[in-house]
Structure formats: C-alpha cells, structure tokens
Amino acid sequence: MTMLATAVQRLEIDSLDRKTPLLSVNFDVDAEALWLSVSRASRPALISQGLYGLTNGVPRILTMLADTGVRATFFVPGLVAERHPAIVPELIAAGHEVASHGYSHTPLSALANRQAEEDELRKAKDILEAQAGHELLGFGAAACDVSVHTLDILFDQGCLYDRSFLDSDWPYLFTKENSRLVELPVSWVMDDFTFFGHNIYPKLGWGICEPETVARIWRGEFATFRDDGGFGCLVMHPEVIGRRSRLPIVKDLLVEFSADCTFQTCASIAASVLRLSQPDRRPG
Numbered sequence: 001m002t003m004l005a006t007a008v009q010r011l012e013i014d015s016l017d018r019k020t021p022l023l024s025v026n027f028d029v030d031a032e033a034l035w036l037s038v039s040r041a042s043r044p045a046l047i048s049q050g051l052y053g054l055t056n057g058v059p060r061i062l063t064m065l066a067d068t069g070v071r072a073t074f075f076v077p078g079l080v081a082e083r084h085p086a087i088v089p090e091l092i093a094a095g096h097e098v099a100s101h102g103y104s105h106t107p108l109s110a111l112a113n114r115q116a117e118e119d120e121l122r123k124a125k126d127i128l129e130a131q132a133g134h135e136l137l138g139f140g141a142a143a144c145d146v147s148v149h150t151l152d153i154l155f156d157q158g159c160l161y162d163r164s165f166l167d168s169d170w171p172y173l174f175t176k177e178n179s180r181l182v183e184l185p186v187s188w189v190m191d192d193f194t195f196f197g198h199n200i201y202p203k204l205g206w207g208i209c210e211p212e213t214v215a216r217i218w219r220g221e222f223a224t225f226r227d228d229g230g231f232g233c234l235v236m237h238p239e240v241i242g243r244r245s246r247l248p249i250v251k252d253l254l255v256e257f258s259a260d261c262t263f264q265t266c267a268s269i270a271a272s273v274l275r276l277s278q279p280d281r282r283p284g
C-alpha cells in the first residue's frame with residue numbers, strides 16, 4: 001500500500017483498455033540543476049556536463065524528433081528555465097510539451113516540510129508557465145522522489161498528471177475529494193541514466209553501457225507495451241542521451257515502433273486516460 005497524505009486515494013481504472021499501447025518519450029532537461037543539487041556551485045567543470053545537455057543535447061534531440069515526427073514531453077526544472085529563458089519557448093515552438101520537474105532538482109522527501117515543498121513546486125510552476133505562455137498540465141519528480149505530501153500539493157496546484165511512481169505497467173488514478181490526478185508510472189529500466197549516467201565525484205551511476213546493448217533492452221520493453229498494452233515511457237536526459245553515439249538508437253526505436261504505435265505527449269495520454277476512465281474500484 002502506497003503511503004499517502006490523508007485525503008489522497010489510489011484507484012485502479014477498471015474500464016481502461018489494458019491492451020492499448022500508450023507510448024511516450026520524455027526528456028528531463030536537468031542541466032545545472034541536477035549537479036547543483038548534489039554538489040557545490042563552485043565546481044564549474046562538474047556543472048558543465050549538465051550544460052552539455054543544453055548546448056549539444058537539446059538541439060540534436062529536436063532535430064531527431066523533427067525527423068521522426070514524434071512529439072515529446074520535456075520536464076524542465078524551474079531553475080534551468082530561469083537561467084536559460086530561451087529553452088522553454090524553443091521547446092514549445094517545436095511542438096513539444098513542457099512539464100514541471102520541480103524548481104531545484106532537490107529530492108522532495110529531503111525538503112524540510114510541506115510548506116517548503118509547496119514553495120518549491122509553486123515557484124517552478126510560475127516560472128515555467130510564464131515562459132510557456134499557458135498552464136502546465138504535468139509534473140515529474142526529480143529522481144522519482146516524492147514525499148507523502150507531494151500528491152496533495154499537486155492536487156492543490158491543479159495538476160492533470162504525475163510521472164513519478166514506479167509501481168505499474170498501466171496508468172491509474174489518484175483521487176482527492178472530487179478531483180482526479182492521472183498517474184503515469186515509469187521504470188528505471190527505461191531511463192538512460194541507468195545505463196549511461198556517470199560521475200566520479202560525487203560518485204553517480206553504475207557503469208557505462210554500449211548503446212547497442214541498451215537498444216536491445218529498450219526494444220524488448222517497447223515490444224511488451226506494443227503487444228500487451230500499457231504506458232511505455234522512455235525517460236532520458238539531454239546530457240546523457242544527447243551524445244552522437246547514443247541518440248541514433250532512440251531514433252531507430254522511434255522509427256521502428258511508429259509503424260504500429262503512436263508516440264504521444266504525457267499530457268495527451270493523461271487526457272485520454274481521464275476521458276475514458278470510470279474509476280469504480282479501490283485496490284484490495
């Protein structure tokens with residue numbers, strides 16, 4: 001049983017067609033925010049690897065998405081949008097969705113209290129929405145780390161969907177009073193940092209894999225979602241997947257699976273899930 005704040009309940013969606021593939025590609029544009037959250041600001045070379053994601057990764061990714069005709073969702077920390085005000089408008093202009101990745105990339109469970117978390121999420125939402133020119137619909141927690149208060153805050157801030165939990169192959173709902181929040185659960189096996197993330201000090205990552213190995217693993221994952229349904233979502237980071245040796249595996253997968261499936265933004269998937277859902281069962 002998931003530990004949640006008082007009024008929030010989890011609901012399975014009995015009426016969901018569980019054979020329908022719901023595929024998405026996401027990019028978490030962490031830039032400096034990830035490295036500032038784990039180390040000091042006085043280490044410019046450490047932080048520069050995050051900037052690689054903006055200077056080299058994002059342009060390559062946008063070209064790849066344009067070539068494949070896929071619309072993606074980019075989760076952006078408020079701090080990154082504040083430091084680089086051109087990035088959110090650029091992503092929107094290219095036809096992609098922008099969602100909130102919090103403000104500072106600090107794990108939410110590490111914040112002092114509910115008010116600090118509320119401020120962190122509100123600050124990000126305000127900055128991102130001002131730059132996007134419209135309301136943001138989604139949120140994905142840094143490092144998939146949420147506190148017992150997070151969902152409650154997302155309800156209060158009018159969020160349509162969350163992409164932070166790791167406990168299902170299918171979307172489900174959280175409810176609070178008469179409101180619903182779509183959960184789009186993900187998995188570390190479909191995250192590029194698992195296979196390519198690396199840093200010496202502080203130590204991060206588990207070793208660098210060959211792109212071909214990762215392509216095989218992700219192809220196997222996507223095939224299960226294509227054949228058996230569910231939310232199949234690649235979560236990637238421009239500084240990691242944006243290298244010239246790695247991005248081609250993503251392009252190949254998008255081309256291959258686009259033959260049978262449609263890749264959608266998280267907002268589009270969440271909206272259709274909400275439309276179709278008839279929540280009538282609480283988990284036993």
Ligand SMILES: [Zn+2]
Nearest residue numbers: 028030142143
């Ligand atoms: Zn992140």
